[in-house]
Amino acid sequence: GAVVSQHPSWVICKSGTSVKIECRSLDFQATTMFWYRQFPKQSLMLMATSNEGSKATYEQGVEKDKFLINHASLTLSTLTVTSAHPEDSSFYICSAPGVGGYEQYFGPGTRLTVT
Amino acid sequence: AQSVTQLDSHVSVSEGTPVLLRCNYSSSYSPSLFWYVQHPNKGLQLLLKYTSAATLVKGINGFEAEFKKSETSFHLTKPSAHMSDAAEYFCVVSEVGSNYQLIWGAGTKLIIKP
Numbered sequence: 001g002a003v004v005s006q007h008p009s010w011v012i013c014k015s016g017t018s019v020k021i022e023c024r025s026l027d028f029q030a031t032t033m034f035w036y037r038q039f040p041k042q043s044l045m046l047m048a049t050s051n052e053g054s055k056a057t058y059e060q061g062v063e064k065d066k067f068l069i070n071h072a073s074l075t076l077s078t079l080t081v082t083s084a085h086p087e088d089s090s091f092y093i094c095s096a097p098g099v100g101g102y103e104q105y106f107g108p109g110t111r112l113t114v115t
Numbered sequence: 116a117q118s119v120t121q122l123d124s125h126v127s128v129s130e131g132t133p134v135l136l137r138c139n140y141s142s143s144y145s146p147s148l149f150w151y152v153q154h155p156n157k158g159l160q161l162l163l164k165y166t167s168a169a170t171l172v173k174g175i176n177g178f179e180a181e182f183k184k185s186e187t188s189f190h191l192t193k194p195s196a197h198m199s200d201a202a203e204y205f206c207v208v209s210e211v212g213s214n215y216q217l218i219w220g221a222g223t224k225l226i227i228k229p
Contacts, residue, residue, distance in 0.1 A: 034216070042221075042222070044219050045219075093159070103149075106158055106159040107158065108157070108158035109158055
């Protein structure tokens with residue numbers, strides 16, 4: 001089956017620094033990937049749609065200058081949290097649709113803690 | 116507009132008894148519907164999906180769900196709960212033409228009592 005990986009699985013950073021999270025489709029190509037964040041005991045919130053070779057589409061209320069998304073190849077999308085603050089601490093998950101788009105494959109998530 | 120409502124934030128059942136997790140949706144067109152499970156500190160796992168084929172869908176680990184268009188429901192069931200079923204369950208809808216975007220329910224925490 002299709003596999004999506006994320007790296008790192010967890011990261012701790014200091015307030016004011018930037019953190020990059022990678023999302024890779026390991027055995028299939030993904031022209032579209034999705035980035036979610038999940039707060040404890042809550043559902044997933046779609047942050048943005050990452051499009052290979054073009055700008056990402058951000059959901060309302062998500063700061064595009066703070067959450068930089070780059071989808072430079074058909075197998076890699078990156079999310080950079082710039083000037084991180086403690087309130088950015090969360091679980092970040094990426095996904096990519098499979099053939100036909102009926103099913104999405106999720107990465108294992110990245111837990112970000114900003115101190 | 117699409118939306119998903121999971122009617123219970125928590126469901127508690129005894130081991131060996133049936134499980135019912137309720138989900139209602141609204142959709143303008145023919146939706147695809149999914150149930151995902153998330154165990155503590157783990158990634159999301161697809162339990163089952165409905166994509167306009169048979170209305171009774173069987174998934175992994177003994178779970179199944181029935182798509183009822185007249186009731187706009189897609190409830191998840193299992194005949195006999197195991198302790199390992201304790202997790203968070205999400206009902207999700209996707210529409211044709213939505214650029215593959217998923218609409219997520221708020222989740223239902225399934226608690227299994229020994």
